[in-house]
Amino acid sequence: MSTNSNTPNNSEEVDLGQLFKLIGTIFDRFFNFILRIFKNLFLAFVWVILLVKKRIIILTLATISGLIIGALSKKTVAAKYESSVTVVQNYPTGENLYNSVGYYNDLLKQKDFETLGIVLNLDLERTKSILTFDVEPVVSDNEKLLAFNKYVKQLDSLAATKIEYEDFLDNNEDHTHKYQQIRIESSERNSFKSVFENIVKSINLNPFFLNEQRKDIVELNNTKEALELALDKSESLQDTYKRVLEQGLDADETSKTSEIGITFEGSSETDKTKEYDLYQSDLELRSQLVQIERDLLDKQYIVEMISNKQDSGSASTTNTLFGIELNTTLFLGVLALLVAMAVLFGIEFLKFIEKFNKKTNN
Structure with missing residues (x-):
């Protein structure tokens, strides 16, 4: 057992x-x-x-x-010169800009200088001196982090937990950044300011973006008119409220009604609170109006140049190896x-x- x-x-x-x-x-x-x-x-x-x-x-x-x-x-190899310009995109024109630069480079590879000269309104001699076009975003690490935070806030809590910063950078296209730098490399020291202007002009004359610009300006002007009307009414209401309060001081303690039939009840603290609310509403309307004015200024141009560097070209003496110049x-x-x-x-x-x-x- x-x-x-x-x-x-x-x-x-x-x-x-x-x-x-x-x-x-x-x-x-x-x-x-x-x-x-x-x-x-x-x-x-x-x-x-x-x-x-x-x-x-x-x-x-x-x-x-x-x-x-x-x-x-x-001393023996021909010098290379670089010219660049920084542009700001007020509309999502990045993909169009990158495609245009790719088209110009294709014309250079095919040695079709005549077509390139016509497109950029450039004489044949200066067109032949161009070696390559390039465009890249002007963005700092801090701006990338701000863009990531803004993107995450647009997602629901479940989806946001699955998004990693590195994955966001890998999937974020260069052309989506607001500021872009266009660069031209040439074999001669020439001024390419007109070339940059023509590149920007070709985008500013794009029918699609012109239509979007027109709709945005109309919408902003309508919003501006509505805000101005609301601001006028707010100021009128404040004036009326002040007159009512002044009359209330001379009237009987129980009389709370003005000549226009507006009744105010409560203590003086309540009156102060209402006056403060009207003042805050007025400030908010003025702030919105200022923002609308700024938006109208921004929408005047689809793409605009904000800085020119080396219009006549600066000698390029650097080469890139493993990302190091x-x-x-x-x-x-x-x-x-x-x-x-x-x-x-x-x-x-x-x-x-x-x-x-x-x-x-x-």
Whole structure:
């Protein structure tokens, strides 16, 4: 009897022991896997250091050669000049602007300078000097964060919790930002102010945006008239209220009615509160009227230029490498170093493959 009762307990102890042993084995394998990764990374780092030490002369010569070529290229390679302008979009014209810039670049790639000159109202000589067009948003990290907060507030609480800032930036198109910078790179120092003006003019004359502008101005003017009428009535009501209060001071304590039949009841504190409410209403109407005036000024232009930089072009002496701007000399020096390292790594890798094949065949 006792033997039979002890049998299940022994079985449970064995099962628990096997379970703990299995868990321990899993953790051992996991930590060994992580350890092997770090070990291999360390060995790879040591291998790179040893390779650089072994080939330091070759890498140094490659870097010096790149720096020398970069220094000489400043004197031999034709200079490039940049002109830029910043525009503000009062309407969502960004996609149209980016498409226009893409169209101009396509004409340059096709060497269709005649068509480009006609579109931009530019003579053939200056048109041929243009190397490329570019447009990019002028926006700070703080403005991106404000845009994200504004976007999240428009969503319901459930959807807002699923939106991450990085995902918002990835899905946010560059052309949606209000401020944009248009840049022209050319081979000659020419004034492209007229080109920028023509680009902006082509958007300002777009029929769709002209129609939207007309509707907005009509709506704003109607709102302005309604606010002015409401403000006049508010001022009239304040004057009437003041007369009633003045008459109430001379009238009998129980008389609360003015000649126009308006009845005021309550204490003097209530009267003060009503007077304050009328004053606040007047301020709010005036504030709305000021905002309408500002909106009307903004809607005068669909897109407008707010700053011109280097109308005649400034010499471009920088190149971009991995998102970092470097001068030509340093750029070619770093590029030569990276190319030399890539070649050396490739040679070492091929040697490793040959050794591996020999071991496999043996």
